[in-house]
Amino acid sequence: MPKSSRQDPLHGLTLQMLLARLVERxxxxxxxxxxxxxxxxxxxxxxxxxxxxxxxxxxxxxxxxLYLQTQWPDEDD
Incomplete structure (x- = not known):
């Protein structure tokens, strides 16, 4: 995996996904x-x-x- 995508915490998230999670939260x-x-x-x-x-x-x-400042539960498992 390229180094840049591992460092970008928003990599793989669409604006719609991000917004939906914030509204849910x-x-x-x-x-x-x-x-x-x-x-x-x-x-x-x-x-x-x-x-x-x-x-x-x-x-x-x-x-x-705001998304980046929000504490999200770990979803790696």
């Missing part, structure tokens, strides 16, 4: 508190959030940062 209301963007607070959905995040790099970076 926090819910839309907490997501809106953590990242102040309208798509999380005003009639939120995965589809509308994905559309916005794909067009807005700064918002996507915030979502990716």
């Amino acid at each position: 926090y819910g839309w209301e907490d997501m809106a508190d953590k990242i102040n963007i309208n798509c999380f607070s005003s009639d939120p959905s995965i589809a509308s959030s994905l559309k916005f995040l794909r067009k807005t790099p700064w918002a996507r970076q915030k979502v990716e940062a």
